[in-house]
Amino acid sequence: MNGKKIKVEPYFYLIPSFLVFGAFLFYPFFKTIYLSLYKTNKMGQAKLFVGVENYTSLLTSKSFYNSLIVTLVFVAIVVAGSMLLGLVTAVLCNKAFPGIRFFSTAFALPMAIASSSAAMIFKIMLHPSIGIINKIFHLDINWISDPRYALICVAILTAWLNSGINFLYFSAGLSNIDDTIYERASVDGASHIQQFFRLTLPGIAPIMFYTLVVDIIQAFQSFGQVKILTQGGPGESTNLIVYSIYRDAFFNYRFGSAAAQSVILFLIIMALTLIMFRVEKKGVKY
Amino acid sequence: MAEVVLKNVYKTYGENVNVVKDFNLEVKEKEFIVFVGPSGCGKSTTLRMIAGLEEISDGELYLQDEFANFLEPKERNLAFVFQSYALYPTMSVYENIAFSLRVRKVNKDEVDKRVREVAEMLGLTAVLPNRPKDLSGGQKQRVAIGNAIIRNPKLLLMDEPLSNLDAKLRTQMRVELAKIHEKLQNTIIYVTHDQIEAMTLGTRIVVMKDGIIQQVDSPKKLYQNPINRFVASFIGSPSMNFMDGRIQINGDHMYFDVLTKSRFDEKSKFLLPNKVKRALEDRFIRGNEAILGIRPEKFSYKQKSENDQYIDVWVHARELLGSDIYAYFEFQGKQMIASVPADTEVEVDSHVRLYIDLTDACVFDKETEENYMYIDSREEKRA
Numbered sequence: 001m002n003g004k005k006i007k008v009e010p011y012f013y014l015i016p017s018f019l020v021f022g023a024f025l026f027y028p029f030f031k032t033i034y035l036s037l038y039k040t041n042k043m044g045q046a047k048l049f050v051g052v053e054n055y056t057s058l059l060t061s062k063s064f065y066n067s068l069i070v071t072l073v074f075v076a077i078v079v080a081g082s083m084l085l086g087l088v089t090a091v092l093c094n095k096a097f098p099g100i101r102f103f104s105t106a107f108a109l110p111m112a113i114a115s116s117s118a119a120m121i122f123k124i125m126l127h128p129s130i131g132i133i134n135k136i137f138h139l140d141i142n143w144i145s146d147p148r149y150a151l152i153c154v155a156i157l158t159a160w161l162n163s164g165i166n167f168l169y170f171s172a173g174l175s176n177i178d179d180t181i182y183e184r185a186s187v188d189g190a191s192h193i194q195q196f197f198r199l200t201l202p203g204i205a206p207i208m209f210y211t212l213v214v215d216i217i218q219a220f221q222s223f224g225q226v227k228i229l230t231q232g233g234p235g236e237s238t239n240l241i242v243y244s245i246y247r248d249a250f251f252n253y254r255f256g257s258a259a260a261q262s263v264i265l266f267l268i269i270m271a272l273t274l275i276m277f278r279v280e281k282k283g284v285k286y
Numbered sequence: 287m288a289e290v291v292l293k294n295v296y297k298t299y300g301e302n303v304n305v306v307k308d309f310n311l312e313v314k315e316k317e318f319i320v321f322v323g324p325s326g327c328g329k330s331t332t333l334r335m336i337a338g339l340e341e342i343s344d345g346e347l348y349l350q351d352e353f354a355n356f357l358e359p360k361e362r363n364l365a366f367v368f369q370s371y372a373l374y375p376t377m378s379v380y381e382n383i384a385f386s387l388r389v390r391k392v393n394k395d396e397v398d399k400r401v402r403e404v405a406e407m408l409g410l411t412a413v414l415p416n417r418p419k420d421l422s423g424g425q426k427q428r429v430a431i432g433n434a435i436i437r438n439p440k441l442l443l444m445d446e447p448l449s450n451l452d453a454k455l456r457t458q459m460r461v462e463l464a465k466i467h468e469k470l471q472n473t474i475i476y477v478t479h480d481q482i483e484a485m486t487l488g489t490r491i492v493v494m495k496d497g498i499i500q501q502v503d504s505p506k507k508l509y510q511n512p513i514n515r516f517v518a519s520f521i522g523s524p525s526m527n528f529m530d531g532r533i534q535i536n537g538d539h540m541y542f543d544v545l546t547k548s549r550f551d552e553k554s555k556f557l558l559p560n561k562v563k564r565a566l567e568d569r570f571i572r573g574n575e576a577i578l579g580i581r582p583e584k585f586s587y588k589q590k591s592e593n594d595q596y597i598d599v600w601v602h603a604r605e606l607l608g609s610d611i612y613a614y615f616e617f618q619g620k621q622m623i624a625s626v627p628a629d630t631e632v633e634v635d636s637h638v639r640l641y642i643d644l645t646d647a648c649v650f651d652k653e654t655e656e657n658y659m660y661i662d663s664r665e666e667k668r669a
Contacts, residue, residue: 183372185389186338186358187360188386189390190360190386190389198385205376
């Protein structure tokens, strides 16, 4: 035996977390893959093994490609918007000025707002006849019923919602930068713009990369605001993959197809994340 | 042409907190000026006002005869070395040194040439591609200096640049700084709380306390001719010894009678030498009360001249510093230090007769603490 005896005790300590992971992560994950290979009944029970047919029919469906493109556009707008908004607000609040607490709270607040309640508020603001947006700008646009604007409206709402946490991350990143390097830069002759691009941005690059990854994943998973604001419409102009999964599963009762879409979404996000980490190893250093 | 002129400069925070009060100074070209004083005396603030990093509350600042109160830091054509080095963590050493040229859009070949020159001069060539975090303290310090001198600024400001280095490196860098000054021939204003740095580097030293200039003079004059008790105790290491007492005149002789704690004390009355006597003769001294200041090296175990006074003391500790020994003793309830040559037999916990050479002693006013022996060189010239 001589110390080669496998110790059982440590594994007991892992049981609670494995139970939770197993119930809410591993089981649904494998169940999804399993379901994606079947046709199901209305209760979501696998009935008929069809192999990869769910996938092939998806990849030949126009609607699915539309979902993909809509999702990519949406993610691009949301990530760019929320990063920019978070960065600008964080830079503004990096200087001490009277009322800074109020502004910090205001900029971080979207974090605490549920996406559905934010969507309700936006719905009223964007209302074609009583909405404040049309009133202020003297416009007569049916924001969320017009296919040209609906996606942008949902994307901007999401960008704002996600900007709160970005504000927090960027603020932390900025406060990590030593103030004296700005003093030195100003004596060295650098303008404020040069200071921003040569010192501030490289200084928060690592944290920006992290927020970029998180933001992309988060944007792909946006659901509540679409459900409340547009229900994927008008037409299919805001039919993001996640919403399309929801619709396929719970309206059309095609759980197999929904599961297949989930798997594809998972693959896309995983691929993006892997690529970004590969790039990060080359790009961000210090 | 004066490089820097400060006229009645004040720095005030809030309502009535004066960090710097009525600061007047004229710095000439190629001078090495050192601001020295205890922490919180306003020396760094003054330097930062010259650099434009801190607003001037009141008074005027002229740089190269140009009114400069409201110039941006980058318009002042000066360089600044920070205590914390302030290196850009995301850039290589090369880029750190090149930064001030880069932002001025100097062409690449010129930048490369100058960076390599400076790196050569400071011994940084091998670490040019490294990042600041991979450098030792001394190297970081040199990078900061390299960045400052690459533009060959006429005015170089340094805020305690050596205080983060260990003792040996500090001495080494001190010598290098002196060399750099000699080579570049620019004007340097240097802030430190270390009086040894001030004494060894400065052509003139500005001693500050509580935001007020106490004395501006060459290192030698500051040491020999301090204006008041603060300057006398701050300049010189170990610090000057002070005794409270009374001036007594007895016929032709003038004595300093040390305030005794018990009446059974031994000899505590010193005959003051003629030089001191002459300086004190025509001064009004309230209640004849005064403070006598004696440098530690003026104590001796052997009588050197017949004018030497002596005290009998109890030595309770000693420190050997290679060439000198510091003997710690108590006299009339006050801790004092004598600095004697290392070949002296200093025994701890023993009674010793110490001889005192009072020729260069200082006598301070009890209340204002000004030095009666101070000779104002400006007045001397006028007379």
